[in-house]
Amino acid sequence: MDKPAVLIIDDDPVYLESISLALDDHFLVRTVSNALDAHKIMNSADTSFLILLDLQMPGMTGVEFIERVRRENNNVPILVVTGKSNQGWARRCAELGVQGYMDKLVGIEELISEMKKLLIRR
Amino acid sequence: MLFITNRAINGGIGLEVGRKISFDMSNNLSSQSVYFCRRNGKDDYAEVGSLNFMAELKKSNVEQILIYIHGFSNLPEPDIFPRAAALQGLFDKKQANLVLVVPLIWPCDDDPGIIKDYWDDQKSADASAFAFARVLEKFMAWRTKAEVDDKEAPCLKRINILAHSMGNRVLRQTLEAWASYDRGGEVPLLFRNTFLVAADIVNESLERGKTGDYICQSSRNVSVYFASDDLALRSSKVSNLKNKVASRRLGHTGPENMELVPNNVYAVDCDDINTKYDYPKGHSYFLYDERGEKKKKTGLVFEHILDSIKSGRVSVDDPLRRVHVLK
Numbered sequence: 001m002d003k004p005a006v007l008i009i010d011d012d013p014v015y016l017e018s019i020s021l022a023l024d025d026h027f028l029v030r031t032v033s034n035a036l037d038a039h040k041i042m043n044s045a046d047t048s049f050l051i052l053l054d055l056q057m058p059g060m061t062g063v064e065f066i067e068r069v070r071r072e073n074n075n076v077p078i079l080v081v082t083g084k085s086n087q088g089w090a091r092r093c094a095e096l097g098v099q100g101y102m103d104k105l106v107g108i109e110e111l112i113s114e115m116k117k118l119l120i121r122r
Numbered sequence: 123m124l125f126i127t128n129r130a131i132n133g134g135i136g137l138e139v140g141r142k143i144s145f146d147m148s149n150n151l152s153s154q155s156v157y158f159c160r161r162n163g164k165d166d167y168a169e170v171g172s173l174n175f176m177a178e179l180k181k182s183n184v185e186q187i188l189i190y191i192h193g194f195s196n197l198p199e200p201d202i203f204p205r206a207a208a209l210q211g212l213f214d215k216k217q218a219n220l221v222l223v224v225p226l227i228w229p230c231d232d233d234p235g236i237i238k239d240y241w242d243d244q245k246s247a248d249a250s251a252f253a254f255a256r257v258l259e260k261f262m263a264w265r266t267k268a269e270v271d272d273k274e275a276p277c278l279k280r281i282n283i284l285a286h287s288m289g290n291r292v293l294r295q296t297l298e299a300w301a302s303y304d305r306g307g308e309v310p311l312l313f314r315n316t317f318l319v320a321a322d323i324v325n326e327s328l329e330r331g332k333t334g335d336y337i338c339q340s341s342r343n344v345s346v347y348f349a350s351d352d353l354a355l356r357s358s359k360v361s362n363l364k365n366k367v368a369s370r371r372l373g374h375t376g377p378e379n380m381e382l383v384p385n386n387v388y389a390v391d392c393d394d395i396n397t398k399y400d401y402p403k404g405h406s407y408f409l410y411d412e413r414g415e416k417k418k419k420t421g422l423v424f425e426h427i428l429d430s431i432k433s434g435r436v437s438v439d440d441p442l443r444r445v446h447v448l449k
Binding site: 011012013014015017018019020021022023024025056083084107108109112 | 123161162163164183199203204206207208210211212214215218219410418
């Protein structure tokens with residue numbers, strides 16, 4: 001069976017390096033360092049992705065990305081994985097129908113388990 | 123990612139838990155102060171403090187710690203953190219919650235002119251020893267705290283070290299300083315495995331009575347990964363001629379004479395793979411197989427390291443000579 005596709009959006013190349021290595025046995029991993037490019041990829045690819053999204057990024061922020069995607073009636077599953085959380089962002093993400101919200105410090109096992117849960121729900 | 127550094131930082135040296143810190147990249151003096159920190163994102167670091175740092179290591183659900191000491195001319199964002207992250211990613215891929223990688227960052231720089239840069243960095247490596255000896259004292263306290271305070275359980279997580287290139291010099295000098303100034307001329311058995319990869323130290327360093335003997339005393343196993351066609355170490359050999367030192371490097375030949383090193387030293391010949399994984403230099407070959415495949419495969423050196431971490435034993439082709447060839 002084909003592995004599910006995941007698009008990881010984060011401006012930190014160090015995080016992208018470790019997370020993509022850790023996940024690539026379980027998922028078809030694609031990484032991108034900004035939300036604008038991620039949006040283009042989503043619109044041009046044939047695959048449907050599970051999105052792993054950082055919130056604080058230069059240019060379009062994670063919250064702005066979710067707002068744009070939801071405005072387009074795209075209900076793609078989004079798991080926010082952020083190093084800097086605050087209640088305002090968490091609340092806004094919930095309002096926008098984000099399916100999961102995790103801290104970057106979470107262990108890899110827990111992250112994979114959450115990603116698999118979201119994929120089953122989809 | 124948690125990390126420890128003695129690089130100069132902007133701002134005062136006093137501990138302030140939670141304060142944002144930034145490296146003073148124009149200053150490569152080795153600080154006597156050490157900072158226990160967390161990297162939150164690119165160029166975004168916060169001081170954690172040693173007590174919180176150790177408490178977090180103890181509380182984390184990983185089984186073992188791997189302290190990674192980088193080589194010369196490596197800077198934090200472009201070189202050290204990506205490599206530590208790659209190591210972490212590979213460990214996580216193989217077994218979640220097995221290893222937490224903690225980079226130990228010393229103040230080398232990337233000046234133009236490789237020979238001058240090499241000499242600057244060698245001095246920085248030596249001068250970092252006193253600061254990092256204090257770090258080892260903190261790890262000892264972390265490990266043995268229950269002996270003095272029975273209300274607190276000791277931390278039983280195993281500690282491993284991976285020193286790459288000139289990081290081996292940092293390790294060797296640190297252990298010597300630790301033994302001389304804090305431990306009455308000896309060092310305790312603190313580490314489970316010590317991995318010396320492409321070691322830029324003299325190939326007789328680990329022999330009994332030599333400075334590097336402390337590396338063998340402080341660790342259950344010492345694995346020396348070497349490759350005779352490591353081009354970066356050739357440059358090092360040329361650079362060291364300035365000081366009239368023409369000795370062979372440990373990362374080129376392995377130990378000069380296995381009979382003169384302690385029985386816990388293993389020599390692992392990486393000649394068949396180093397330039398395939400890291401072409402053309404053949405120096406940074408401990409991560410993945412970089413032969414152009416889209417998906418990064420773990421390399422044989424990494425697999426060998428992983429096996430030693432898991433088992434606590436070093437597998438070799440020839441147990442009597444303690445020699446192994448990776449191919």
